[in-house]
Amino acid sequence: MSAPAEVRILVVDDHFIVRMGLVALINTEPNLKVVGEADNGEQAVERFQSLRPDVVLMDLRMPGTSGHEATRHIRRLVTNARVLILSAFDGDGDIHAALDAGAHGYVLKNATGEELIPAIQAVAMGKRWIPREVATRLKSRNSYEQLTAREIEVLNELARGRANKEIADTLKISEYTAKDHLKSILAKLRVADRTQAVTAALQRGIIQL
Amino acid sequence: MSAPAEVRILVVDDHFIVRMGLVALINTEPNLKVVGEADNGEQAVERFQSLRPDVVLMDLRMPGTSGHEATRHIRRLVTNARVLILSAFDGDGDIHAALDAGAHGYVLKNATGEELIPAIQAVAMGKRWIPREVATRLKSRNSYEQLTAREIEVLNELARGRANKEIADTLKISEYTAKDHLKSILAKLRVADRTQAVTAALQRGIIQL
DNA sequence: GCCATCATCCCTCATTAGAGGGGTGTCACA
DNA sequence: TGTGACACCCCTCTAATGAGGGATGATGGC
Numbered sequence: 001m002s003a004p005a006e007v008r009i010l011v012v013d014d015h016f017i018v019r020m021g022l023v024a025l026i027n028t029e030p031n032l033k034v035v036g037e038a039d040n041g042e043q044a045v046e047r048f049q050s051l052r053p054d055v056v057l058m059d060l061r062m063p064g065t066s067g068h069e070a071t072r073h074i075r076r077l078v079t080n081a082r083v084l085i086l087s088a089f090d091g092d093g094d095i096h097a098a099l100d101a102g103a104h105g106y107v108l109k110n111a112t113g114e115e116l117i118p119a120i121q122a123v124a125m126g127k128r129w130i131p132r133e134v135a136t137r138l139k140s141r142n143s144y145e146q147l148t149a150r151e152i153e154v155l156n157e158l159a160r161g162r163a164n165k166e167i168a169d170t171l172k173i174s175e176y177t178a179k180d181h182l183k184s185i186l187a188k189l190r191v192a193d194r195t196q197a198v199t200a201a202l203q204r205g206i207i208q209l
Numbered sequence: 210m211s212a213p214a215e216v217r218i219l220v221v222d223d224h225f226i227v228r229m230g231l232v233a234l235i236n237t238e239p240n241l242k243v244v245g246e247a248d249n250g251e252q253a254v255e256r257f258q259s260l261r262p263d264v265v266l267m268d269l270r271m272p273g274t275s276g277h278e279a280t281r282h283i284r285r286l287v288t289n290a291r292v293l294i295l296s297a298f299d300g301d302g303d304i305h306a307a308l309d310a311g312a313h314g315y316v317l318k319n320a321t322g323e324e325l326i327p328a329i330q331a332v333a334m335g336k337r338w339i340p341r342e343v344a345t346r347l348k349s350r351n352s353y354e355q356l357t358a359r360e361i362e363v364l365n366e367l368a369r370g371r372a373n374k375e376i377a378d379t380l381k382i383s384e385y386t387a388k389d390h391l392k393s394i395l396a397k398l399r400v401a402d403r404t405q406a407v408t409a410a411l412q413r414g415i416i417q418l
Numbered sequence: 419g420c421c422a423t424c425a426t427c428c429c430t431c432a433t434t435a436g437a438g439g440g441g442t443g444t445c446a447c448a
Numbered sequence: 449t450g451t452g453a454c455a456c457c458c459c460t461c462t463a464a465t466g467a468g469g470g471a472t473g474a475t476g477g478c
Contacts, residue, residue, distance in 0.1 A: 015297070018227060018230055176459085196370030199407065209408055372465090373465075389426075390425085
C-alpha cells in the first residue's frame with residue numbers, strides 16, 4: 001500500500017473548536033485535505049458513504065451514536081476503511097473497544113501536530129498506529145480480566161446507585177444472582193466495594209456517566 | 210468601558226488541538242488577536258504577567274493547576290483582569306466555582322464560532338457573558354444546598370472508595386463524625402447512598418476522578 | 419448577647435453489603 | 449464426552465451502612 005498523492009480526510013468530533021483545530025492543522029500539510037466534517041456518529045456514517053474519504057479522524061465519546069459504533073458501522077460498509085481514533089481519554093476500555101471496532105490507530109487529544117500528522121499519514125497507508133503511552137495501557141489492561149456482557153449491565157446499574165435488590169428487579173434475576181455478578185466484578189476489577197467498582201470502571205472507560 | 214481597537218488574547222488549554230482551533234477561529238476576526246498560549250495553569254499566570262492580554266480564554270480542567278486556581282490567581286494580580294472560561298463540562302459545580310474565582314463568562318466547548326466570538330467581544334468590554342443553557346444550570350444548582358469544605362473532603366475520600374472507618378482515620382476524626390458528614394452529604398445531594406453521592410458529585414463537577 | 423452554622427462526638431437499630439460456601443443448566447469447543 | 453465459561457439460584461454470617469436520635473464547643477454575624 002502506498003500513500004495517495006492526496007489524502008482525503010473526514011473529521012468527526014462533536015466540538016466545533018476541535019474540528020476547527022484539526023482542519024487548521026491538517027491543512028498545513030500539502031498532501032492532506034479535509035473533505036468533510038461531522039459532529040456525531042450517524043452523520044459520520046452518512047458523510048463517509050457520500051464522500052468516501054481515505055481516512056476518518058474519529059472522536060470516541062459523542063452524544064448519540066458513539067465513535068465506537070460509527071467505526072464499526074463504517075468498517076462493515078467498507079472492509080478496508082481506515083479510521084484513526086482521536087480521544088481525550090486513555091482509559092483502556094475505550095482503547096480496546098476502539099481497536100475491536102476496527103480502528104487502525106488511536107491518538108490522544110493532547111497530541112501535538114508532530115504526533116498527529118505522522119499518525120494520519122501512517123493510517124492513510126493502511127498501517128496501524130498506536131503511540132507508546134497507549135500501547136502501555138493496552139498491556140496493563142491484559143492483566144485485568146474481561147468483564148462479561150451481563151457484568152457490564154450490572155456495572156451500569158451500580159453506577160446509577162442501584163442497590164442489589166433493585167438491580168435484581170430491573171434485570172429480572174434473583175438478588176443472589178445480582179450479588180454473584182457483583183462478586184465477580186469486584187474480583188475482576190480487583191476492588192473492595194461497589195463504589196470503587198464504579199470509579200475504576202469510569203477511569204478505565206468501561207462505563208460512562 | 211469600550212472595546213479596544215485590538216483585543217489581545219491569551220489562550221489557555223492543555224489540548225494542542227483545541228488551542229489550534231481557538232487560534233484559527235479568533236484570527237478570522239479582524240479586531241481579535243491571540244498574543245500567547247499556555248497549556249497549564251502556572252504557565253497561564255506567567256504568560257498573563259508578561260503579556261498582559263485584554264482577555265484570557267481559560268480551560269477549566271487541566272493537569273496541575275486548574276483553571277479555577279489560575280483564574281483566581283490572575284484576578285488577584287490584576288483586579289479587572291478579564292477571564293472567559295471555556296469548558297467541556299456543564300456541571301454546576303464547575304460553573305459556580307469559575308464565577309466565584311472571578312471569571313467574566315463561561316462558554317461551553319461545543320460552542321460554535323457564532324457563539325464564541327460575541328462572548329470574547331463582550332468580555333473584552335468588561336461585560337459578563339453567561340449563555341442561557343449555563344444560566345439554567347446555575348439556577349438549578351441553587352436548589353441544591355452548598356457543601357461545606359469538610360464535606361467535600363469526605364466526598365473525595367468516598368470517591369476513592371474509602372470506608373467510613375478509613376475516612377475517619379485519614380481525616381483524623383471519629384467514625385461517628387465521618388458518618389455525620391456522610392449523612393449531610395446524602396441529604397444535600399438528595400441521594401440515598403455513597404455510590405450515588407459519588408456519581409452525583411462527579412456529574413455536578415463538585416469532584417473529579 | 420443571641421442565633422445560626424459548622425465540626426465534632428456519642429448511641430441504637432434495622433438493613434445492606436460482601437465473603438464464603440453450595441448447587442443447576444446451557445453452550446461452545448476440543 | 450469432557451471441560452470451561454457463563455448465567456443462574458440458594459444459604460449463612462460478619463461487618464459496614466444509613467437513619468434516628470442527643471450533645472458540645474467554636475465562630476461569626478446581627
